[in-house]
Amino acid sequence: MMIIMHPGAPKEQIDAVIAEIEKQNLSSHPIFGVEQTIIGAVGDGHYVPKEIFEALPGVMEVQRISKPYKLASRQFHEHDSIFQLDGFHIGGTEIPIIAGPCSVESREQILEIAHAVKEAGANALRGGVFKPRTSPYSFQGLGEEGLEYMAEAREQTGLPIVTEVMAVSQIKMMEKYVDVFQLGARNMQNFNLLRALGETRIPVLFKRGMSATVEEMLMASEYILSGGNTRVILCERGIRTFETSTRNTTDINAIPVLKELTHLPVIIDPSHSTGDSKYVSNIAKAGVAAGADGVIVEVHQDPAHAVSDGKQSLTPEAFAKMVKQVKAVAEAVDRRLVSQHVTA
Amino acid sequence: MMIIMHPGAPKEQIDAVIAEIEKQNLSSHPIFGVEQTIIGAVGDGHYVPKEIFEALPGVMEVQRISKPYKLASRQFHEHDSIFQLDGFHIGGTEIPIIAGPCSVESREQILEIAHAVKEAGANALRGGVFKPRTSPYSFQGLGEEGLEYMAEAREQTGLPIVTEVMAVSQIKMMEKYVDVFQLGARNMQNFNLLRALGETRIPVLFKRGMSATVEEMLMASEYILSGGNTRVILCERGIRTFETSTRNTTDINAIPVLKELTHLPVIIDPSHSTGDSKYVSNIAKAGVAAGADGVIVEVHQDPAHAVSDGKQSLTPEAFAKMVKQVKAVAEAVDRRLVSQHVTA
């Protein structure tokens, strides 16, 4: 941490900062500049909040040197984390593809899609049963009934299931069904939920909040990791910017940035990051070319009549075509799709 | 709703759109343009999601005409909503000021600040007992113990208390203590929580999410209103932009925009919208000049040692000065501060 004092800050203010640094078990290294004094705080400062210093009199600015997270950091865990899921690994050479509808709408619907996406090459099945909708008048999901249909789909296809958890109170019930919890973008800083997910031992597909920085993403993942749940899969799903020609802006830079900063697997969600099925395949390929460890996409047998996210859903045919294209790109960057789906 | 077809969309696609419009109990009005066909959907479309049409084949774009909210809209509730709180009204001519620390830290601390802010002119006391922190290693709040101290502060000063609720499971316990629930920016689209707050009859101070549009804000408030809880106070607390010289960017335009679109009271939180106590007073004045119905600010007796948000907290002295300045601006725009605090 570097604490930059206001020009002309008197000695007693500098001394108070030094005292606070030492109280935090860091050592202080003042530099007396021409205009300003800067005080370096050296030691393990990952978990020392910078706001402790920001409010001290005479402090102009505080700049972090060490990252405000540790368990997610590659600095302390050099090699890529590779997690085993049901039938495949994530974080290694192989690139899994997770596919399925935005919402589970009925038993027939989810079973049909499950078979279709498996056929086309998917390695896991996604589908929401609690839907966070911007309007209270939209479809809100099937709840536990939907999970039962998902479980049946798993039984028939062998695909592990990924579904969003929206509240702490849902965890216990959901644990009976899900293979991977999805943490939605709108809940990325729902710290109660993060903490509760940290106490489970079920992997978490962690979606970036639409206005969260990469650093905030890693700090929030630390809530889960610090509870002992080490299987966190980070997901870039687009951020909010001024551009309106797509629903969100895919932050493709975040893929190599995350791969540099963290050992956790990083996947891309081109359905949400574009919001338009026309662009999904191109952005899936771009994500893999940029270094993503997996792809999650929305697929629906009849997008025109999907209860939600129809505009961004691929048909099974378009999905099958996308898988072929992603396969070629994966091989061009020395990766490959999951070679064969083996039911555990 | 206007459904814009792709250039050259064939008749059967146009017919399918018309059929869907009629299925939604709207009437259809096609316009056959030179390049494209546009189909107007007329009727009460507030709650018809535009995504129903977006995924139909041949549809290029869907544009809303009616707003996707109704209860919050001034169109159906022309006059300003004025709510009575303990000792004052909000939404009318008088401008209340809500003040207090970011976090309740101890009994002594909250009692001291409560007396100080009352003395200086505050009409309600704020203070957090559950703290949503970006890092899991930061102070997380006193919980119910903090609420007991808040209740004691209310007893001594007569100030109603405002505190943040972070989870559905906290509501029941908190109802015994709080006068106003605060819904935090990070939970603005936590729909389970919104729905649960709609079922209480305690007013909600509703903070804008840091990347939420004005329209999303009103749609989310509809979750609370539709549950029958009509006392929602909207709060502009800054949005995330590219500018980093302040923590957030106060969207001052949102004040008159909201006052035009909704009958609900709108207040400003200059502490969060600037993140720096140096700027709080100027932005509080700007908010009132722009038409805000109230001000909420963070005050701490010793900002340098606050456990959270010290940098943006005013001292009681600075707060007293701010109140005087806000009073002058309020009168310049034909409003006034709450004339006299009357304990109910």
Place this chain on the structure above:
Amino acid sequence: MMIIMHPGAPKEQIDAVIAEIEKQNLSSHPIFGVEQTIIGAVGDGHYVPKEIFEALPGVMEVQRISKPYKLASRQFHEHDSIFQLDGFHIGGTEIPIIAGPCSVESREQILEIAHAVKEAGANALRGGVFKPRTSPYSFQGLGEEGLEYMAEAREQTGLPIVTEVMAVSQIKMMEKYVDVFQLGARNMQNFNLLRALGETRIPVLFKRGMSATVEEMLMASEYILSGGNTRVILCERGIRTFETSTRNTTDINAIPVLKELTHLPVIIDPSHSTGDSKYVSNIAKAGVAAGADGVIVEVHQDPAHAVSDGKQSLTPEAFAKMVKQVKAVAEAVDRRLVSQHVTA
């Protein structure tokens, strides 16, 4: 400047950074931390670009301590700059109001508006003769003919004239007519134009680029100041964000931030910062309440038929009403409107 080395950067990389610091006539102060080495560079570093260090091997990040501008900084020019214009001062206690149409459309139009705005209390007349339009098919301005009409308006009303310069080649011709050059938002980083304006001795109304930070704004103003033209008036005119309910987002925080960082006068342009005449008056008041030294607004006698920016233009009647309201707010913050317009 603080140069932060990568964890494990070897001694020769550290030495190379130290050598470069000394080459820049700064002195080096290394701090050997637990994980990383940080090297402080002390001395007059305002004009040392940080990129010199960023590309050196082993450097992780470079953080500026001193600001990358000097002439605009309050640190070296403590008191507010107050400039005399024709008939009033700017930067002191009095708040001037600049008003007029977006475009000069005809002799009759500009003369009529000039009289109307003077009558209502304006202190200077704005009007564009070269129009930077996003579409090549829109009206592009009257050119020098428009300036002749502006000059005639000045003669009749005594109001000094403010008009936008779009290219270096226009400066010489325009100097015969204008009292204040306006530098448009789209040209804020047109460095050739900035440099050329620095060589004139005509004041410059400097508009913030729509995606420029406060720091970039001050760096760009340095181009003008360093040429010896000290009369630069900064103007907040809204930034581009994700919010679309107004054309731009008024960065009201920038008003007190700029007043802290620079001695130059800061004014607000609520016409462009909102894009909607409905909101102009509220935001003008907010700007003055936040500390702005002046207001510039678009006024047109018939906004519905203005060739440009009609939606955001006030009628003369609405403008007169705005002036009265701004006057009340100015007095509430211990300022006042220009007391009397005196033709020089």
Place this chain on the structure above:
Amino acid sequence: MMIIMHPGAPKEQIDAVIAEIEKQNLSSHPIFGVEQTIIGAVGDGHYVPKEIFEALPGVMEVQRISKPYKLASRQFHEHDSIFQLDGFHIGGTEIPIIAGPCSVESREQILEIAHAVKEAGANALRGGVFKPRTSPYSFQGLGEEGLEYMAEAREQTGLPIVTEVMAVSQIKMMEKYVDVFQLGARNMQNFNLLRALGETRIPVLFKRGMSATVEEMLMASEYILSGGNTRVILCERGIRTFETSTRNTTDINAIPVLKELTHLPVIIDPSHSTGDSKYVSNIAKAGVAAGADGVIVEVHQDPAHAVSDGKQSLTPEAFAKMVKQVKAVAEAVDRRLVSQHVTA
């Protein structure tokens, strides 16, 4: 164009809108809704500015249906534009790579890099001689002297040269040297310059402004196209967002969006869109995977001592490696790098 009237707008306001529509040679189609009237304006409305209607009394909002550009639109020019440059085509199957330093620093430097990038597979040489720098105290470029060195590099290597033009006054001199004019991001809406480039017959590499939307980009390109210069190459070079872990955010979505909307070639500049040489190769690959027609990158023999943009410059070795990787990705998406460089 759809003109949406305010609820309750009286008949005379509706009639005035209809009259204005007809004045613009469009036909009017009113739809009388439950709450509001909407008036469709049908005909060739590409060049009718929507602001003509926005300021009319009673108008709430105007929504465009037809795009505000035409020459750039794929609607009127279905097939991809393919331009021949010196030794290669752009816009077809083959993907050219443009490489070179940010700034031409000396004769030796540019000759050395020219040979190095040619060796590694570049098809054109970039290099700036006028540098738009955010600080007036930074290196500003060699001017015409630099162009002479570029010309010498072309003579020796056969690589056509691409260099930025910053002002109308530079065009005439530069035409003697350059093969492709680069229009910089900061000048994307410098309409005088756009217009002047439209009058040349030299291809223009058109960089997106850092806060320009895709639509504004196409509208600005229309300035050049409407002058008769049809060879415009669009370049995605990153936009400004809240994320600060990279200098800009690569808007990878813009690649397929542009390819859908326009027939013009679209290339990617991963050097500027990331600002960090560590990420350049991954984003170059992502761009090609997303459908880009070319890549432009900064290469410097000694990035640590480049006078500008060292941090984002690749060494010739890293560039050679990138070319190999991009080649593999290009082939995976059924494209290929330029097969052989043939001097014209």
